[in-house]
Amino acid sequence: MTEPGSGSARGLYTISVAAELAGIAPQSLRSYEERGLVAPARTDGGTRMYSDDDIARLRRVAELAAQGVNLAGIGRILDLEDENTRLRGDSSAAGRE
Template sequence: MAEPRPGTARGLYTISVAARMAGVAPPSLRSYEERGLVAPARTEGGTRMYSNDDIARLRRVVELAAQGVNLAGIGRILELEEENTRLRDGPPGNG
């Protein structure tokens, strides 16, 4: 995955807040996590904490799902988008 911007990868939002921000129900977020589409941080007590990066990724998942892409396809698209970003940006230190 691309290098996160400072402060964007830290878990800030509980599942209910993240669900509202992404426009989906909390069970959908749990399903996305089970399928590896998002990996929120966890507190010591096990509470999911979603970062700004996670919210952006969830919004992309929602966008692709609205276009009729199934969850397996969404996972592959996200992988390819991340690979494309890595290739475009090149190795660290070349900027």
């Protein structure tokens, strides 16, 4: 996991740039946000700002969608992958104590 403000977690890209980088239509990005699949940062004016982590997550969403997984399934898979990553991090930290 990255620290807040680090390059990979900081919002760097507007929706049009993020869509191009992820290979996904901007409307799909909005839909994915509504479904809770991605949560870009927002400027004070409300502009979505996507991070490198968000772009990687969007690419994963696109990969799963291309395999025929529906949005509910994609959400569950992402939740399980996040939990797995968190548990591995907790396990590594416990081993150093």
